Amino acid sequence: MTDTFQLDGVAVPFEPGQTVMQAALAADHYIPHLCYHPEFKPHGSCKLCTVKVNGRTMASCTMPAEAGLEVESEIEELNALRRTLVQMLFAEGNHFCPSCEKSGNCMLQALGYDLEVHAAGFRHQYPDRPLDASHPDILLDFNRCILCELCVRASSEVDGKNVFALAGRGNNKHLIVNAESGQLKDTDIALSDKAMQVCPVGVILPKRVGFSQPIGERRYDASPISAQALEDAPRPPSGVEHD
């Protein structure tokens, strides 16, 4: 008999050590998220996955599952907050989807679609963030960075290269390249690195393959991110049934 917690009134089973997010996804319950990735240690920074646990707001990706917790996620109060978070991310960067080759495959955009965000609102900041096109095979477009640190985590934890880091604080926080010149060409990043695969938005891009997928065949053209996040979630071995 596994322990369970309540998610929006439904019992969700969990294994010891699982977070609320991990248990929810494994049991086919979607909680919106952006900086969480099933293969990495939770980061808890984007706050898209905020849920109410026994009445208090918590990041579900870092909250350990406990028996008897009462978790609320799919409620308008939280979705309104999530919508605002997505809007602020759009307003503080330069997210010009029509010219972005990640469009259609972008998690930030797909979350905006799923939450019915029709406009970012706010005063757009239009920051000046020059590109780094120094590397022969890889382009960095900092305009779209949402500071999720997935590339930082992938490069250090999986690739063992520490190519990326976040520098500065608060509004000045930004992604940097770990080389004396600050340029990507002076790092040992390779196209096959994990860091190349994890960017949820259009910052880290392989060169010469942009727009190869026609509109209609891109990832989130087929089904919304809420459906696909469940397909991505780690599954229990086949034959194991959750009640």
Next chain:
Amino acid sequence: MTDKKKLRIATTSLAGCFGCHMSILDIDERLFPLLELVEFDRSPITDIKHCGPCDIGIVEGGICNAENVHVLREFRKNCKVLIAIGACAINGGLPAQRNHLDLSACLTEVYLTEPGLIHGHIPNDPELPLPLDKVHPLHEVVKVDYFIPGCPPSGDAIWKFLTDLISGKTPELGHGLIHYD
């Protein structure tokens, strides 16, 4: 039912490319049932030059010069409901890609220093509206009630949005119709 007053709609394109207006035409034969419900005030379709009292104003494009501000304020003053349509109206879009550049540097490069320009000069005819230092989305200048995203939004998205609105529902686009590109 037959003598029900038609809703009056005005449309305009500010710092846009008229792509959103082309998408409005992309609702195709559904324009006929739409015209049972609405009539057009100022719009490229009617060529009326100033917006009178309207129920719905649809504005494409962002705000890049002084004239855009005047037209947008005229729309806001006259329209009960104001809709921003397309990426430029919502976040500045393509014209706003100049926002991290200095305006005089842009004008100098385009009209004076670009290779191939002979006797170039920065246009200064008094009839030309003055460009603004930065391009702004509509909601930074007036209150905007609704937004239809897309570059451009599809005819189907515009149809869904307008028919929801006209029938008194909160407009929703949903998967497949909501697009930022």
